[in-house]
Amino acid sequence: MKPKRTETIYDLLKSVSKVERQEARLKARQNSSRLGNVLIRAGTVVSEIWEDGPALKDLHAQLKQLQETKEDIEQQHNLFKKKQSDKGDGIDAEAGLSEDILIQEEIYKSRLASIKREEEIALRECHLYELEKGRLIREMKRILDEDASQFNNFQILNHRYVFLNLLGKGGYSEVYKAFDLVEHRYVACKLHGVNAQWSEEKKQSYIRHAIREYNIHKTLVHRHIVRLWDIFKIDPNTFCTVLEFCSGKDLDDVLKETPILPENEAKVVLFQIIKALVYMNERTPKVIHYDLKPGNVLFDELGIAKVTDFGLSKIVENDVGSQGMELTSQGAGTYWYLPPECFEQSKTPRISSKVDVWSAGICFYYMLFGRRPFGHDQTQQKIFLKHTIINAYEVEFPSGSTVSNKAKVS
Template identity: 25%
Template sequence: VSVTMEHPGCVNIGSLTSALPVIPYRKLTDLHYISKGGFGTVFRAQHSDWRTTVAIKCLKLDSPVGERERNCLLKEAEVLHKARFNHIIQIFGVCNEPEFFCIVTEYMTNGSLDELLHEKSMYPVVAWPLRLRVLYEIALGVNFLHNMSPPLLHHDLKTQNILLDGEYHVKIADFGLSKWRQLSISKGSGSKPAEMGGTVIYMPPEEYEPNRTRRADVKQDMYSYAIIMWEVLSRRIPFEDATNPMQIMFSVLRGTRPDTGLDSLPADIPSRETLINIMTCGWTANPDERPSFLNCLKELEPMLRRFDEIDILEAVLEVKRSKFKRPLGPGLTTPTNSKRMEGKSLKQHTTPWPVRQQLYLRIRFLFFPGYGYVPARLPYHLKSLPRILGEEY
């Protein structure tokens, strides 16, 4: 496969063998807002023909995209479509319509690494075996991108772009979308300060250093990965005391990096000193001194092998239980409790109102889109649910 640069930001993919699938917008139904990112808005949707859930990343524009720019975006998406790997998000195709321009990808049920690390009410414990597997799989995914021909840089690696599937395996997203981000800022509403600050946290100093002459290369992704390593091991936000992005930038240029002492990185971290060494080498100011992802993998592999498969499975099961049992607010129950009512008859209660109130709250949780818990089948006594809800609500 030959991929050459036609002009800055665009890729000549004339020699690629398979065309990028074009997905009609009318096939995408039941859209639900997920988030707003660096190049537009992300929704969850259903593909009416495939009968499956997908994610759509829409480029939100305040002005039309010219033909040259649109072709450039399509070529960039075509290259991403070729990046097929276990730990890379799969791109199904694009919607290429005048008022709706987006990339369609597989949908990840467990959100992002950012949520796993920082939603501590949902995930009070994330065991070391799972954390190390996450770090290993991130390195595997980025190493694959760097070994493409030519190398594909992520250029925006952060915990929000590292997604997690149903078993909490890593899927790297939003890689190689430099042109999409450029157009989102230039033709859209631009980046919010909070979003910019989130990106600056992971940005190497050579990215914003005045008069830099060095071209972007794979060592920039290594700096971002080193910051992510610290975040995964500490479960804290890097530079959390900074009040604005400029403060982070000046601190990094002066050599400040996240704290690697025991207050941030506890003593019980497996292979703690080796991990800290990878981190500190990865975020060094001189890009040439940062290790490759291949060398990083060689260090991480023996660490992961020290855990039995059952250790990792138990760690995954623990976070699944935590998510399953998370608090839902006053009066709401968990799925575990809701199962207790399956064998009970409504006739056992003397007054209907408390029963109907409790029933409504439980069903609202079971079918609420953000929670994703739907029972395989409803118990027989819930057949009267439409009538109950119609009478009382």
């Protein structure tokens, strides 16, 4: 590309990204003034404490007032009934009820029903505010991480990737939205940082793991799998993998905002995940993802679901046979989504593509019922110590659910 044209594109990208950063920070400040903020408490131990803003405080005060009003009405009602009971000793209760008494009874019922409706409205608003609060906290963290990042000044890396705005940070990696000046498309650049304090052995182990992930992921070309385009070194302690950019949310974020999806929507997402798994199982060599969960299912701008993050994936050699391959990385993965065979301790576990099928089923259950079927309220440590998954013989379904029997047995 001609230098002048490249410079023009770069200037436009930088200008747009600066505006996006300003708007993101302004929106965060505005939301913080309504919803609350993180306070830093300095003492023996420095801690971060969330303080609700006026919107949440007003709602909580309203709920408290409604509860007090309800208790007051119930107390008045009980006193009224006791008074009528004392008056009507020895008289048939129904026969002794005058028209005024019946009307008063209906007034109490009506007032309590009205309070209940107001409570339901306030609780719905409270739930929506809590969702907003969660989004705000995540956005505030992202902004802080972006401000602290050494790659936040719109650099052009590897002579082609313009780094724009930070998408997220976790563990030893940062993910930036970037623009590929060669292919003229947006990409996601995942920066892998090797801690300078690590031993040389640990550094090499981390790099080998990342290169192994790259070598597996780069061969996967499918509509429902995030493409891996490139890898390059930045400095002795940092390298970057370049991935397909998905502008939508991940399934985990979707479920935080809408804990229970309509059955048809859940089926559509599951169908797309299964399409990716079928492809991975029918290719040579086969690939087991091994960490399939809502956080590793992204959506692009068209709402197409794509599986990502092959950091724990396994290559299945052709000679493993029907018993599957040995699991040499026992303990890794996200326990809520792994099948019982991954927790076998009496012998070395053997796994197959069925691991991913089980994980997809757990994701489907989560979409339909708003919780995982096994160990939902347990930590990973408790799941392991209590043998929760090994003893997962039967799936229970919440009562009152409108989910079809066909979906339950699928």
